[in-house]
Amino acid sequence: MKYIFTLLFALALISCSDEADVKDDIQTSQEVTTPVFNTKAIGSKVMMQAFYWDVPAGGTWWNTVKGKVPAWKNAGIDAIWLPPATKAQNGPYSMGYDPFDYFDFGSYNQMGSTETRFGSLSEIQSLISTAHTNGISVIADIVINHNSGGASQANPFTGGNTWTDFQPASGLFNRSYYDFHPNDVHSGDSGSFGGYPDLCHDKQYVQDWLYNNSNSIAKYYKNVMGFDGWRFDYVKGFEPWVVKNFKNAAGGFAVGEYWDGNAATLEWWANQAEASAFDFACYYRMRDAFMGNDLTQLNGDMLLKRNSYKAVTFVANHDTDEIYNNKLLAYAYIMTHEGYPCVFYRDYEEWLDKNKMNNLIWIHNNKASGNTTYLYADNDEYVARRNGSPGLVVYINNSNSWQERWVDTNWANTVIKDYTGNSGWEPTTQGDTWVKIQAPPHGYTVWSVK
CATH class of the missing domain: 3.20.20.80 (Glycosidases)
Incomplete structure (x- = not known):
């Protein structure tokens, strides 16, 4: 807590942070x-x-x-x-x-x-x-x-x-x-x-x-x-x-x-x-x-x-x-x-x-929604999956350049999209549920079913 103390009746008792525009297809x-x-x-x-x-x-x-x-x-x-x-x-x-x-x-x-x-x-x-x-x-x-x-x-x-x-x-x-x-x-x-x-x-x-x-x-x-x-x-x-x-x-x-x-x-x-x-x-x-x-x-x-x-x-x-x-x-x-x-x-x-x-x-x-599966982390990249319906995959990229990564999802043969509008990709997950996604420098993407 922050408090600002001032003298009253001889007793100190007084109390006690340029982002670019989001793309047009943002939700x-x-x-x-x-x-x-x-x-x-x-x-x-x-x-x-x-x-x-x-x-x-x-x-x-x-x-x-x-x-x-x-x-x-x-x-x-x-x-x-x-x-x-x-x-x-x-x-x-x-x-x-x-x-x-x-x-x-x-x-x-x-x-x-x-x-x-x-x-x-x-x-x-x-x-x-x-x-x-x-x-x-x-x-x-x-x-x-x-x-x-x-x-x-x-x-x-x-x-x-x-x-x-x-x-x-x-x-x-x-x-x-x-x-x-x-x-x-x-x-x-x-x-x-x-x-x-x-x-x-x-x-x-x-x-x-x-x-x-x-x-x-x-x-x-x-x-x-x-x-x-x-x-x-x-x-x-x-x-x-x-x-x-x-x-x-x-x-x-x-x-x-x-x-x-x-x-x-x-x-x-x-x-x-x-x-x-x-x-x-x-x-x-x-x-x-x-x-x-x-x-x-x-x-x-x-x-x-x-x-x-x-x-x-x-x-x-x-x-x-x-x-x-x-x-x-x-x-x-x-x-x-x-x-x-x-x-x-x-x-x-x-x-x-x-x-x-x-x-x-x-x-x-x-x-x-749903519980969380932690998929990947290093100094610059972090990927996690929420396992609910529909759930999501979040990709955080703290590096100076675009990054791409194959990740395991809960969706097989399904078109997904980034709901932040930061990526225009709309990939289709493989039959084994894996898919390649991307994230911008010092940014993030959040993927779910289209």
Whole structure:
């Protein structure tokens, strides 16, 4: 996580990447009432991370995202992940990762503003309703490791004063030193982050307000605001059962930010939390492959190879963006492989060729099915096959020239084509299912039945 620390009441507590045109034959494709909508289960298509670090302040972001929703629907997005949506200590300037009042979506004048950085209560309600009308689910970013913005109070567990007196204007989930570490239950917690007051999840009171109560954060977000799923921030800071209990109390999709490149560790956390995890193992293997010019790195261990149903794959996000060379090749990888791909807002809207991104999303949603057979990898070339119906063969070429390769497919005596438009070949597979395909320099092709 990125946090910008500034001095407030003598305590530092403030938060917490020219592509050529695609050829013409490319394939594209606070009382409220929860709106009625009909969305597919999150994970069936592609997720959009609908923000980046330091999006424009001034309360305009919810309306900006709302204006993008119809086009995202047409592109094949099935869920949008929003930043932390409630009032944080840094008020109109906060990205939300320094949470103060979990029930203030921009309707209480506190922390220097009524609106959040992103907008007002009515604007986020309108955004969620518009997403649902377009068949898109909405994922809330949940920050429950730490809090920020409490007043100073004498703390008998530290022998001094701590910033742990939380009296939010919503009147919901007031907190004191008993609800943070250290307290009468624990002397400390390994999940403490950046000096922020660290919530104690073993406290029944904390559990009740997070997910047990009828007006808990989990149930209010789901039943009143209309959120459909959860992205949990900094889950290394608390035990996996917290995510499990939160998700089970309210339902919905859940994914955790367990920032670790070890696929076995990610698998362990996902199993314990009964949730998905961002596939940092895949991210780091792609970084080493595409930044280090060694596509054999893609043979490495990843969560998507261990449990594809729990893997949310990504090329960049608001915290990390290390794959700045050959980034479209990385997107070609996650859009053709198993796992649930997440697209970064700036990659899609600003930095990469949107036509090519839409093409890859279309390929993912229409061709990328079944398990994976890894066919070939060296420093410059990588080939894999998805074995579903119709399935595909992806050929990534990171060399400086066109490459050709014979590959084994699942199709006998069948005409195939490249659905990216990068190759004009339409070869016929042999009776033994083998065929020669090609890929452009620093590019990719994706082959399937014509």
